[in-house]
Amino acid sequence: MTERDDRPRILIVDDTKENIDLLMEVFRDEFRVSAATKPERALKLAHAESPPDIILLDILMPEMDGYELCALLKKSEATRSIPVVFVTAVSEVMDSTRGFAAGAVDYITKPFHPPMVKARVKLHLDLKHKYELLESYAFVDALTEVGNRRRFDQMLESELNRAQRSGRPLSLIYLDVDHFKQFNDTYGHGAGDDCLRRLATTLSGMLQRSGDFIARYGGEEFMVLLPYTDEEQVWHLAEELSRVVDALAIPHVASGVADWVTLSMGVVTAGTDIHPSPRDLVEAADRALYAAKHAGRHRIERGFLG
Ligand SMILES: Nc1nc2c(ncn2[C@@H]2O[C@H](COP(=O)(O)OP(=O)(O)OP(=O)(O)O)[C@@H](O)[C@H]2O)c(=O)[nH]1
Structure with a gap:
């Protein structure tokens, strides 16, 4: 069995082989190091399937200077978030603001002190990691920890x-807890929060395929998005979700529908023949959910597009 290599990746770009060797020596223990002496090669490595976590970039190179290369990296969606640190001789830093304007995060000047170079690179990796974490929080629902709206x-x-490009169906389930206001009124808001958390964990645990996705759409409403799922499959899954929530048997004496917490759902499928907008799909699922509520709750209704 091969051991997983979790060390961060660093790309060193310099037209002088000796400079690359010098930096490789500094990073080889704790990093996975790759190097490029030409800008095209650097761009290719930066766009690879496993891109570098950070790039050390020489400023003066014959074909394309570091500023230009940095600007190209910052222009591309795929490489924009990779921090770029310029490594250059003091005498070459004629205008340090130019590098920052091109999108670099720092300068390291030669001759350098290896522990300092390492510490600066680690600092930028740490900042990148924290930034990514922060960014991911913007898409997570704080109460249930599933996706947010x-x-x-x-x-x-x-x-x-994607569904329209590939000609595959996409299905959506819009689900809502029945008489949740009465649940809060009976058991308290804290118990209501616990109930929503439990439902979110249970529902997301039921999703099998890697593309399946659940989000909390509103107070007691969730959306389940199911790529490559047709009418029959979504109906089957919706029934399954309803059954599993019934089996949790979360007491709800004031429901009037059952003695436990139940769900109403609207399901809709975008087939291969019509091309709805996101809004069309949500509205069709919403109409179906409304119909399920109107028909007595604790049931599933199918929505239609157009
Ligand atoms: N505990 C808790 N309650 C919430 C949260 N978000 C929304 N709610 C409550 O959910 C309830 C939703 O009430 P309604 O929209 O009237 O719907 P309902 O009582 O579920 O009735 P039906 O949907 O018609 O079955 C409101 O009382 C909200 O206060 C939340 O984050 N935590």
């Missing part, structure tokens, strides 16, 4: 585009 909107748009 913003994330759902994003996912719906991209999955709908």
Whole structure:
């Protein structure tokens, strides 16, 4: 069995082989180091399937200077977030603001002190990690820890585009807890929060495929997005979700529908024949959910597009 290499990746770009060797020596223990002497090669490595976590970039190179290369990296969606640190001789730093304007995060000047170079690189990696973490929080619902509405909107748009490109169906389940106001009124808001957390964990645990996605869409409403899922499959899954929530048997004496917490659902499928907008899909699921509520709750209704 091969051991997983979790060390961060660093890309060193310099047209002088000796400079690359010098920096490789500094990083080889704790990093996975790759190097490029030409800008095209650097761009290729930066866009690879496993891109570098940080790039050390020489400023003066014959074909394309470091500023230009840095600007190209910052222009591309795929490489924009990789921190770039310029490594250069003091005499070459004629205008340090130019590097920052091109998108670099720092300068390291030669001759350098290896522990200092390492510490600065680690600092930038740490900042990048924290930034990514912060960014991910913007898409997570704080109470239930499933995706939030913003994330759902994003996912719906991209999955709908993908479904339309690939000619595969995409299904959506809009689900809502029945008489949740009465639940809060009977058991208290804290118990209501616990109930929502439990439902979110249970529902997300039921999603099998890697593309399946659940988000909290509103107070007691969730959306389940199911790529490559047709009418029959979504109906089957919705029934399964309803059964599993019934089996939790969370007491709800004031429900009037059952003695436990139940769900109503609207399901809709974007087939291969029509091309709805994200809004069309949500509205069709919403109409179906409304119909399920109207028909007595604790049931599933199918929505239709157009
Ligand atoms: N505990 C808790 N309650 C919430 C949260 N978000 C929304 N709610 C409550 O959910 C309830 C939703 O009430 P309604 O929209 O009237 O719907 P309902 O009582 O579930 O009735 P139906 O949907 O028609 O079955 C409101 O009382 C909200 O206060 C939350 O984060 N925590």
